[in-house]
Amino acid sequence: MNTYILRLLLLCMLFLCAPSCNQDDTVVDDIINEEPDPDPNPDPDPDPDPDTDKPIFEGDTGNVLVYDEEKIFDGYVLVNDASDNRVYLMTKEGKIRYEWELPSNIGNDAELLENGKLLVALTDENAFYDVGGFGGRIQIINPDRSVEWDFLYSTEDYISHHDIEMLPNGNVLILAWQKRSKEDALQAGYDGIPDNELLLLESLIEVNPENNDIVWEWHSWDHIIQDFDDTKDSFGDIAENPQLIDLNFHDDDRGDIMHANGLDYDPVNDLIYLSVNFYSEVWVIDHSTTTEEAATNSGGNYNKGGDLVYRFGNPLAYKNETGTRLFYNNHFPNYLDSDEIGAGNLLIYMNGNNGSQQQSHVYELNLPDSFTLLPENDNEPTIEWEFTDAELYSPIVSGAVRLPNGNTLIAEGRYGYWEVTESGEVVWLFEGNKLFWRGYSYPKDHPGVLLLELN
Incomplete structure (x- = not known):
């Protein structure tokens, strides 16, 4: 029995024995709002998979x-x-060992910290924006389920979304x-739909949970370029300035023209990796700058200020x-830390929304020792490892993490979880039939x- 047939059987079992989830379409189209929902999975690989009679x-x-x-990996x-706004700790047998009680819907990311606390992105119920992936609220929840920190970042001028990261200094990095x-956008040379009333541009803030002070900021608006109108701001030669962001690369009728969806932090080099879905890129930003330097093109360890x-x-x-x-399209730029196999490399889930070639890949990329970003130059990193399968495809969300035994845990957002070995052997699957942001x-x-005192 190949994996394709097995997954169809599993879906039938779930349909017959579990309550249906009618929220998926709402989540995909109204909450996540990534790319338009593509066609179903491509045809399965005609070659038979390894024995799946398990x-x-x-x-x-x-x-x-x-x-x-x-x-x-026994973890x-x-x-x-x-889809159900749930965060829980699950065994490899599919049993829930611990579940958190959340005061509002998920704003996507949730991560268990070494001190037993949960750092979680939630939605502000009174949010001014209802754009895919919006949040507006971040909490730290104690092991006894009491709330230690409750932070709102949601007004008519800004709102948190998608992802958060606990930094080594105890501060929280927020996307x-x-x-x-509309007036700002037109003055900057934006060539989008004239009826757009606003643009939503990507920003990063670092917040101290002890006092809620914002101690560092970066704004993509300070680093844009356009070649549409030479009478407007930020006009220049895009190809000659790869460190700047083309304001007109992608248009969106809701104003979300970049749609960053994930971030990670490199503590050794003090760098931030930002996944930008509508650009199909990862941007690398120097966190060593001051807020003032981050608004310019100089300063910091790389002397580029807040430029890429x-x-x-x-x-x-x-x-x-x-x-x-x-x-x-891409999600979760997972920088592998010094205690992980593949340290210094980066794992990323490439959704694969490429016309009729709809197939996802997980890449482990070997990042260059020193970053060079030159015009008309091959600036791309090399592929250290990759995994794909004819049945691996989620047009939205998803991600991958490296396990201590060298395997890789893959969250296929529309399906569930895969565990695969370095040689690409599938050793474990979880069929959840929900919408899974990530899996840690x-x-x-x-x-x-x-x-958490599970025993």
Whole structure:
């Protein structure tokens, strides 16, 4: 029995034995609002998969298929179910060991910290914007489920969205939209739909949870360029300035023209990796700058201020025809830390919304030792490892993390989770039939897990 047929059987089982979830279309079209919903999965690979005549276990929220029990990493998966607004810790048998009570809907990301606390992005129920992936509220929840920190970043001028990151200094890095008026946009040389009343441009803020002070900021608005109108601001040669962001690369009738959807932090080099979905790129930003320097093109460890230190995935986004495009929409730029296998590399989920070639890939990219970003130059990183499958495809959300045994846990947003070995062998699948933002993996002896007192 190949995997394609098996997954059809699993879907039928779920339909018959579990309550239907009628929220998926709403989440996809009205909340996440990524690219238009593509066609169904491509035809399965005609070559038979390895033997899949393995046990199917009924979990609490889905079914588990075990390919090779001896090769599975025996840990927990932190599940972020965006369709049902649930965050829970799950065993590889699909059993829920701990679930958090959330005061409002998920604003996408949730991560268990080493101190047993949950850092979670939530939605502001009174948010001014209802754009896909919006949040507006961030909390830190204690192991006893009490709320330690409740932070609102939601007004008519800005709102947090999609992703958050706990920094080593205890501050929280937050991805946010910053509003720009129609007048600002036109003066900057924006060539979008004339009836747009605003643009939502990407920003980053760093917040100290002790006092709610914003201690650092970066705004994409300070680093834009356009070649549409030489009488307006920010006019220049896009191809000659790869460190700047083409304001007119993508148009969106809701004003969300960039749609960043994920971030990660490199503590060694003090860099931020920002996944920008509508540009099919990752932007690298120097966090060592001051807020004042981040608004300019000088200062910081790389002396580029807030200009892009590096970018990769889609050289066409800055009119570079030399490099080869790798991404067709992307999520979760996961920088591998010094204690992870592949340290210094970057894992990323490439959704694969490429016309009729709709297939997702997980890439491990070997980042250059020193960043060079030159016009008409191949600036792309090399592929260290990759995984794909004829059945691996989610047009939205998704991500991948490296496991301590060298395997990779993949969140296929529209399906569930895969665990694959370095050689590409599938050893475990979780069929959840929901919408999964990401999946984080935790050893059973992880300090944060132990503080939850599961036993």
